[in-house]
Amino acid sequence: DAKTTQPPSMDCAEGRAANLPCNHSTISGNEYVYWYRQIHSQGPQYIIHGLKNNETNEMASLIITEDRKSSTLILPHATLRDTAVYYCIASPFGNEKLTFGTGTRLTIIP
């Protein structure tokens, strides 16, 4: 799996959009970008994944650059419940394993 790099921490004001960056400069053509988050003392939760097109679901949007070397997870209207560690993972299609990095600790500020 390609290595991903994320800032260790970020703050965001409640109600604003939270934009979480991820670098994956060595990503290969068959690797998808997955985002999971882990609220304190809970198991991780799947958020979204994409290959090269931008994706949106009820939780978030995923913007992947054209060269696929980086991506941004967007939480459009952050709430206090979005405070968590967010993990960006590059994983090939068909791969069962998930390799978690250190993630970004996002703190939503009232």
Next chain:
Amino acid sequence: GAVVSQHPSWVICKSGTSVKIECRSLDFQATTMFWYRQFPKQSLMLMATSNEGSKATYEQGVEKDKFLINHASLTLSTLTVTSAHPEDSSFYICSARDPTAGGYNEQFFGPGTRLTVL
């Protein structure tokens, strides 16, 4: 989404005893489940892949005789920490792949079990 449960949510045991942790997929069948360990302020580390009806596949450095995994049915995998020691104290989390996801790696995670060995 599908639900994965774990039992117990926390356990305290004495050094030298064994502890069993259960992981259940509540509304779907999981031929493959995964066990992770997470130490305080660290990321999740995959310990092993649990396969229904066959032996588990352990990651490098994980002692298979210490961490016994049994996946006897399509909805239940168990992790037994044998002869537990204080250094085994950790947060243990299981997961199962979304059976409808095809080749995509969407996994459902359990709530975790916090093990404290005295």
